Amino acid sequence: MAQYTDRALTEEEMERYSRQMIVPGMGKDAQLRLINSKVLIIGAGGLGCPAAQYIAGAGVGTIGIVDGDVVEISNLHRQVGHSTTRVGMMKVDSLITHLKGLNPLPSYIPHLTHLTPHNAADIISQYDLVLDCTDNPATRYLISDVCVLLEKPLVSAASVQASGQLTVLNCPPVPQGITSILGVTHPLPPCYRCCFPKPPPPSAMTTCGEAGIVGTVVGMMGIAQAGEAIKILAKGHHRADILNDPPHEPTFPPSLLIYSYDLEKGPSSATFRSVRMAGRRKTCFACGDNSPQNLTLEGIQKGTPNYDQFCSLPSAKVTL
Amino acid sequence: MAQYTDRALTEEEMERYSRQMIVPGMGKDAQLRLINSKVLIIGAGGLGCPAAQYIAGAGVGTIGIVDGDVVEISNLHRQVGHSTTRVGMMKVDSLITHLKGLNPLPSYIPHLTHLTPHNAADIISQYDLVLDCTDNPATRYLISDVCVLLEKPLVSAASVQASGQLTVLNCPPVPQGITSILGVTHPLPPCYRCCFPKPPPPSAMTTCGEAGIVGTVVGMMGIAQAGEAIKILAKGHHRADILNDPPHEPTFPPSLLIYSYDLEKGPSSATFRSVRMAGRRKTCFACGDNSPQNLTLEGIQKGTPNYDQFCSLPSAKVTL
Amino acid sequence: MGDSVPAPDKPTIPITVDFSGGLEMLFSNQKRHSLTIPATDSNEKPATIAFLIDHLCKNLMTDPRSEMFVLDKHIRPGILVLINDADWELEGEEAYELQPKDNILFVSTLHGG
């Protein structure tokens, strides 16, 4: 990682980032790795707003944001990077306005569109790490599939009502179709499909619009996503070269964080539960042994697999 | 709580708060309780900024903010309610500027001062619930003492480097000096001194300025504080009248949340640990059996106890 | 409800079952249930997760929408099953034989944001 750390910090960077640089485990090299990193935030809503605030604040150098929606009044109880005066503006532009005020140093790249099978690889290929801050299963499977193919680490979170979930996928990335490595006994990192092979039936799907959402719950998950992304980039965990000759660096035990803010109970009753997930699945459609026959970038762009059908959505409606 | 819920919501309120109102356990009455609540946020820094965003977003009707500092560049990696263009402005004014954009409906009350023994009771008495978002022990003991005397619930959080802590105190409030209630077998709610009777020696105290702070860690704690405050106010937990005739409503088991974001470990290694705390302490200086002899509002205002001396600080410097 | 109370002389297993992510609404809106279940099924085979899922549908579910929990006698897609805080894939999935004091968590996968 030498190329990431071979310049000095500017005076402005020193002043702005000093409080996080002096934390044990951070430091100048970690800060330069953040400054040289490119992060894509897909979704500028309840997860994406707080995640973006802290990723921008920490000094990630290039920040792309994808969203095709405009700001609405009903977003504002939880989407804290927008503003009442920016209702009607594209969410991406509204959030970047806020982020530029917070930290003018990073490059902000607006993607004024929903993520689609057609544009996904083009957009995702420009970044080092992806945050899935979307709100529907079809887009979640699409993002994961493209991240597998492009070998990008993915920090995925979701939240509905008073519950939240968070998991780090594809980190460090391993090429598609490789499910065991000689000498590596620990599990290889799973993709979204390894953890959740099939989407729920449409009757069991709920969005924040239909089911409601507590602002602080989705906010906690968004900040937690930023925390994972910053640690991965600052420490170079996405670059751990587990394909190299032995001795192999250990992989990270896959896990899922489950947050439950219990409105039926009193104060201090929220629970955080971390559960162990399985690693890369040999039978995974996207990353398993036979996956190169199922999934390619060209196929995705031409409509195979059909994500809307897979998630039984009316095919016109894939919103972030 | 009838007086809190005997009007309809306006159309604007309905639109703005609909997504949280439809969450099971919330609803119209809960929303009106939030709108009729007054919350004081002491400290407009790393905890206060995210806490204030979500408290304003959720529609708490009156929001007071106390801070005597101005915005600095080195704040901005974590104090996401400020902006580079507002460097040099009072933090309270900067944060209120941001909050008014997010939600213009609440009344925002600026307190452009550090909290002091002289002004604490005057300020705190105007509110229903207090968030301690400060950064030094002397102010933390002062806030808790005044909250005991004025019977205000207190949501207290703290964060340094990669660690965070959160606890709900004085909820529901019980008058000073009462340490047992006939027929109530569960512990009465503790105050800050019940949990932490003595401050650490000055050599063991570290502030975010000296020791550093990871933005997402303090951000998680700030949002968690907002989550506790919103639940307490929306559900009326601070009004549970445990002094009434039996059958008594059960009190809430006191607990402390310990968050650890481990920079030495890989992704998904952050831990959340909730530990059981003792209840109100019979020997507590501030709320125990003999506490009315130790602690009065008049005494505090006249300089007894001496908080700086208690925390061994040079007495001139009590900053938020 | 014939299965709900094991015959007094039949061995039982004490377990806790947790529901999260909204599934608790199907089970009296209660997140944690301490249960005593029969140690063997009707064929005298040790009680497995598959047996537990059937047992929960017959004895614990209070919501008529059983398709929110099972489809074709298997747990529906979009529900994770955790055995003592590990993905059931690591433990043998439906064939896992329940042990005393096991904790089984059913959690609905979330997609919102």
Place this chain on the structure above:
Amino acid sequence: MGDSVPAPDKPTIPITVDFSGGLEMLFSNQKRHSLTIPATDSNEKPATIAFLIDHLCKNLMTDPRSEMFVLDKHIRPGILVLINDADWELEGEEAYELQPKDNILFVSTLHGG
């Protein structure tokens, strides 16, 4: 370091000790330690938390600044002691007698924000 290895015929207790909030820096920068400690002190009294604190200072602390952990032979103000996730006040404080598999957490009180 004379106390570090119990005599082979002396009974021992296996416990885990956790440090948090910065205290881990005094103990090899390691948050969790699995320890086997003598079951009794030098007077043949059962090992208590007070005994454990002394044992940790003598055998586990790697930082010379012992005053960051103990003052006058007691745990310093500003450190919470949790016995199996409960404030030690609920369990008898220093006099609590250690049991096999106990988890003892020492956490420094934070004040920053």
